[in-house]
Amino acid sequence: MLELKEVCFTIQKDGEPVHLVDHASFAVPRGHFMAIVGPSGCGKTTLLKTIAGLNPESEGSLWWDGRNLSEEADLEPWEIGYVPQFSIAYDELTVDEAIEAATRLRVRCRNTEDLDQRIDRVLEETGLAAIADRHIKVLSGGQKRRLGLAMELVSDPKLLLCDEVTSGLDPRSEREIVHLLHDLSRNDGRTVILVTHSLAHLELYDSILVNHEGSVAYHGPPGQLTHYFSVDDSEEVYPALAKQTGGEWQESWAKHRGPYYQKLERTRELHIETGVIKLPASEESTGEEDEQASRKNKAAPVRLPSTFSQFRTLLTRRWKIFFRDRTQVLLQVAILLCFPILVTFFAERGKEPIKRLSDTPEDNIVLEIQSQVLVREDQIRVGAAVSGMIMFEVILLALMGSNNAAREVAGERKIMEKEKFGGVRPVSYLLSKLAFLTCLILAQSLWMAMFVEIFWQFSGNFASHVSFLILVNASITAICLAISSIMKTPEQSSLLSIYLVGFQLPLSGAVLALPKFFETITQPFVTAYWGWSGSIGALGGNVETAVDVITETELSPSNICFFALCAQTMVGIIAAWMGMVRHQWDN
Numbered sequence: 001m002l003e004l005k006e007v008c009f010t011i012q013k014d015g016e017p018v019h020l021v022d023h024a025s026f027a028v029p030r031g032h033f034m035a036i037v038g039p040s041g042c043g044k045t046t047l048l049k050t051i052a053g054l055n056p057e058s059e060g061s062l063w064w065d066g067r068n069l070s071e072e073a074d075l076e077p078w079e080i081g082y083v084p085q086f087s088i089a090y091d092e093l094t095v096d097e098a099i100e101a102a103t104r105l106r107v108r109c110r111n112t113e114d115l116d117q118r119i120d121r122v123l124e125e126t127g128l129a130a131i132a133d134r135h136i137k138v139l140s141g142g143q144k145r146r147l148g149l150a151m152e153l154v155s156d157p158k159l160l161l162c163d164e165v166t167s168g169l170d171p172r173s174e175r176e177i178v179h180l181l182h183d184l185s186r187n188d189g190r191t192v193i194l195v196t197h198s199l200a201h202l203e204l205y206d207s208i209l210v211n212h213e214g215s216v217a218y219h220g221p222p223g224q225l226t227h228y229f230s231v232d233d234s235e236e237v238y239p240a241l242a243k244q245t246g247g248e249w250q251e252s253w254a255k256h257r258g259p260y261y262q263k264l265e266r267t268r269e270l271h272i273e274t275g276v277i278k279l280p281a282s283e284e285s286t287g288e289e290d291e292q293a294s295r296k297n298k299a300a301p302v303r304l305p306s307t308f309s310q311f312r313t314l315l316t317r318r319w320k321i322f323f324r325d326r327t328q329v330l331l332q333v334a335i336l337l338c339f340p341i342l343v344t345f346f347a348e349r350g351k352e353p354i355k356r357l358s359d360t361p362e363d364n365i366v367l368e369i370q371s372q373v374l375v376r377e378d379q380i381r382v383g384a385a386v387s388g389m390i391m392f393e394v395i396l397l398a399l400m401g402s403n404n405a406a407r408e409v410a411g412e413r414k415i416m417e418k419e420k421f422g423g424v425r426p427v428s429y430l431l432s433k434l435a436f437l438t439c440l441i442l443a444q445s446l447w448m449a450m451f452v453e454i455f456w457q458f459s460g461n462f463a464s465h466v467s468f469l470i471l472v473n474a475s476i477t478a479i480c481l482a483i484s485s486i487m488k489t490p491e492q493s494s495l496l497s498i499y500l501v502g503f504q505l506p507l508s509g510a511v512l513a514l515p516k517f518f519e520t521i522t523q524p525f526v527t528a529y530w531g532w533s534g535s536i537g538a539l540g541g542n543v544e545t546a547v548d549v550i551t552e553t554e555l556s557p558s559n560i561c562f563f564a565l566c567a568q569t570m571v572g573i574i575a576a577w578m579g580m581v582r583h584q585w586d587n
Contacts, residue, residue: 485579
């Protein structure tokens with residue numbers, strides 16, 4: 001049984017406490033189908049999230065099967081299913097693939113046969129078997145709602161919470177979903193609670209809870225709803241609610257709820273006796289033999305898959321989505337091919353040998369000065385070309401890194417939060433993202449380095465140069481992944497990532513001579529500077545000297561550049577993990 005005792009969820013508004021859930025008290029038995037109804041903005045979803053544990057109760061206590069959830073641990077992920085209003089599946093997957101991924105993420109199956117049986121059972125139970133091979137992007141609204149239910153049923157939850165899953169559906173689809181939820185509540189004593197604005201199909205519910213201004217105005221049999229509110233039709237209930245405040249309705253209900261609860265209990269007992277509600281054997285049995293049979297037949301608690309298993313499932317799914325998104329694939333290919341070509345525009349001037357002063361000084365002082373001037377001019381010309389080419393490489397790789405990760409988490413925030421609620425570990429998410437992005441980083445950086453080498457014949461330490469290109473890409477990718485994990489929306493994340501790359505060039509000091517104090521403050525945080533400086537150092541010799549001639553920015557030793565880029569990458573990864581761990585369900 002689910003029971004709420006004087007539960008409140010309170011927020012601060014203008015320095016004053018506001019009860020979004022105001023001392024809610026009611027009980028929902030096993031095998032019960034309840035609707036939470038009320039006008040828009042009355043707190044229905046807030047109450048449902050409080051039951052789910054997404055909103056921590058400020059006062060009161062929540063109980064489930066004799067456990068005080070307010071003091072003990074929350075419900076296990078397999079015990080509860082939560083179906084939000086938004087879609088929790090990727091359009092690029094098929095119905096079968098989405099359910100398989102949900103199963104692999106939430107349930108540790110014994111073998112492939114056990115996995116297939118669980119998937120097939122859920123498909124049949126929700127009526128999706130006939131369209132299992134259909135892509136999600138072509139499903140109707142009603143079919144997507146069924147899919148959302150199916151993805152929650154994979155762990156066989158005993159408490160199923162559904163938030164506005166009938167909203168926006170046509171009358172037929174709405175009735176089908178309500179019928180499905182009604183049937184699901186009749187299996188193994190599963191409790192199903194539906195938040196809905198609609199007052200249609202009341203006969204299918206075991207009880208109705210009317211919420212008004214965060215308060216319980218009524219909780220009783222559907223047939224007594226109009227009687228209690230003294231109206232002729234259920235559609236007149238909402239106008240009747242407006243005649244009193246939520247607190248007044250709650251006081252009234254506290255005085256009159258006794259007889260209504262007695263009717264609910266008699267109806268429940270009748271349903272159990274007639275077999276309409278099928279409770280688990282543990283609740284039906286009383287004798288010793290029945291208890292032994294119950295222990296024998298009772299299913300063991302569902303175990304979560306290991307961190308590595310979840311990581312593997314998430315990574316496999318990410319690659320599948322990537323290759324089915326043609327726009328993203330074409331964009332990556334275009335970037336991979338075009339960006340290195342842009343860099344080679346500098347190649348011809350960068351390949352010119354740099355003149356050196358003769359070891360034997362000229363006898364004529366005029367000729368000596370002319371020789372020094374020619375060498376200086378040559379150094380400026382070649383140094384500028386090399387510096388520009390290296391910086392162009394760095395900035396283009398920074399753009400690649402930004403494109404890689406700017407929307408990687410923010411673009412699927414709601415799905416990630418939902419899957420975390422279902423038991424997916426944040427570390428599994430982080431590892432899957434890092435593995436996916438690492439492949440992109442290596443492909444982009446190595447191709448850039450090899451392509452430029454073909455047209456330029458890098459004269460310095462090529463391995464060192466490649467390592468700096470990889471680290472530049474990795475650093476920006478990690479930082480943008482952190483931004484994506486922290487920002488509320490993908491638009492905010494993309495915008496901030498663009499600004500991050502946009503300021504790399506001027507703040508690096510490679511092009512503009514910055515004031516010394518400003519350079520000292522900004523330089524440690526500018527990835528482009530460390531990548532540029534480290535790559536120039538990898539060239540060494542005359543080239544490094546030539547670059548040093550044309551810039552007032554002091555070049556740092558290669559080892560310091562290497563560690564600075566590694567440090568930026570690690571900071572980005574840590575910040576990304578913190579963003580993934582943080583609860584952002586409402587974003």
